[in-house]
Amino acid sequence: MEDVILNVRGVNKEFPGVKALDDMHFTLRRGEIHALLGENGAGKSTLMNVLSGAYTPDSGEITLDGEAVRFRNPMDAEKKGVSIVHQELAAFGSSTVGENIFTTRAPRNALGMIDYAKMYKQARALLDEYGFTDVNERRLMRRLSVGRQQIVEILRAVSKDAKVLILDEPTSALTEKETDILMQIMRDLNQRGVSIVYISHRLEEVFRICDTATIMRDGRYIVTRPVAESSRDELVRYMVGRDVVHQYGAGTSQVGSELLRLENVSYKKTLRGVSLTLHKGEVLGLAGLEGAGRTELLEVLFGVLRPESGRVLLDGKEVHFHSPSDAKAAGLAFITKDRKNRGLFLRKSISDNYLAANLDRLTRRGFTQFKMARKGAEEYKERFNIRTPDVKKRVMKLSGGNQQKVLLSMWVSRQPRILLIDEPTRGIDVGTKESIHQLIRQYAKSGMGVIMVSSDMPELIGASDRIVALYEGEVTGELALGAVTEEKIMALTSGITLSERVSE
């Protein structure tokens, strides 16, 4: 007999104009780690919000431990044993780690006063239990790295005696090492009898840790498969609804003369004597762990940070960028990985975002040319296949993949000569990923240069014509197309083979 802990049958949820869940089914067995997969907009988040009590379904049945349940709100769900850790961090930055774990459930003494000594003792015990002996329970939350904060969030959910734990893309902001730790916690919890629903875009992780995978598309249940018996391609096919032969496009463009050269560039402790070159038509991949200086390198090139020593040469001539506007004027474009906070104007329309990037060119005698902006935005909407009925729509209403396309179009529309792009497809679904890679390659083929930072190994290997590896701010090696393997990159970026450099 199957031991089912959570069962969802025929659940429907409609929002004005959208059927977010359509006769959805989902069965979670006791003690398993169950992946929930689907492209952005497939309805995963809606389902999780229904399961954690944030939404009430329009119809359908949810049973927990064999009993029909109806969660009134997230607190109600928690009381009954279903906890969720949201994708966006929900930490209280100016409170301590201990306070974050307990929040309103802090132990109290006989007089109803918060018993701090007891609270910190319990927090300490919990941290020790999961092996985080180096996390101080009295430290302010905002002093912790994002990964550590995420772990505290998970412990907070665990401390509520959860029977079912829902993790909504917990690794999207984590480093590789932190991801490993998270996987370990999940196994730990699993052995303690906690059943886990795991949402992630990273299929590698699903194969590493999950027992079962349920795939959904357009708000509907598609299939449930044991992970051990499935292949990556099979899961992707179910998610996308068609065969995806991923063309990253490395080595398909004509590499021309030198465009950009860095000589011994240093910045504080994050970059130490970095030298590299970029050619016309080339996509140069930057490999490295979090903190290796990849983002800083892009920011130095774009004038956000000022290098302390070393030279930057554009077309063989030395340049000094004092600000991003200098770099922009010289024909550089920088696409940040933090598109929501630093890249886009979320509350503005697609057309307004386009206008913001091209304001100088769309001004005539001091007047802003809104019609031209709209036309330009329409043009890029077609060219980049941005899925929206109207360019007047606010960017925040678009899916992550379409937002990324908007950001890309804003910069590409300026026709820069060099495109600096940081994590081009983070948090983006498989189908859209492919088209973003095509757009980048198309751009490189027109004779421009691209420097791309990526933590996604298949992407880095598949899309780069050449890869430069960084470790603690130093270039540890360079890998030409054809010579690249995941192992070589891992070795170079973790500093293991520092002595035996791989040369061109």
Place this chain on the structure above:
Amino acid sequence: MTTQKTGGVRHVISRIFEIREIVILLLVLLLGVFMSIRSPQFLTARNFQVVGNYMATDMIIGAFLTISLIAGNTDFSVGSNMGCSAFVCGLLLNGGFSIPLAILGGLVTGVVIGLINAFCVVRLKVLPMIATMGTWMAFKGVGLMIINSSTLSNFPRDFKALVQENQFLGFLGLPSLLASMLIITAVTAFLLKYVSFFHQAYFIGSNPESAKLSGINVKRFTFVLYMLIGLCAAFAGVLAISRYGSAPASLGQGVEFRVISALLIGGVSLNGGEGSILGTFLGILLMALIANALTLFGIDTNLQNVLIGSIMVVSVAIDEANRRRQN
């Protein structure tokens, strides 16, 4: 070796500058020592009382305002509230109502203004700054209308005796204003640290969305706090007119900016999530000492505003610098 030593000292200094309360305490001590050397009147019981009286109404208003501001809700209406509630109390006294009833009338006025603030913020979803700036103006007008822009005086002797002869809380052997201030300071400090309902201010202030998700009733908190602030503002108003024996039309004007700047000096962040009652107390103490020093030396007291304004901006700038350095 020497570089290491300075590095160590620098580290200790930078750590000290991270804790606002210590910085303000050092400023207070510095000023205190300087004053006691330069002015023979400074270290006298009489002068202590002057400083205490100067602080009292600000601190009474600032205590719950600190908790509310930690949760991210400011209140600019406190000055008008103080005036308006005092005028209601004074009118009732002059209209022949008994003293307890008149005081009650004043306090109820304060609570009602707080309730209106909470209604605008919670139900109408108006930003706290805008909502309370609105009520600040409106109740300034209401106050002046009900007293016809003239000074109320001729209060019953027994009412004036409450503060003037220290009858209110007289059993403590302390001046009434001082005793009221100390009690409110101690009680709010305790509430903020040890009672969950008030302690949740930190959670609400640092992340309102997840505060809601972790089961905190943010709306109820906001209502209760605005009402408590209103109550305390009215209480300060009643104490003030008992002390002066009259209610000038200008009563309470400018209090809101003075108190909020003291809070900011004391480490409360307008973004929410940070601050303490001790910090607020020290901020208000520093302001009182500066005013006291200028008076004792016979310097133009307008210099006080120049100093307070500068200290406020500098202390927030130090905070921002710390934050940048940590990131």
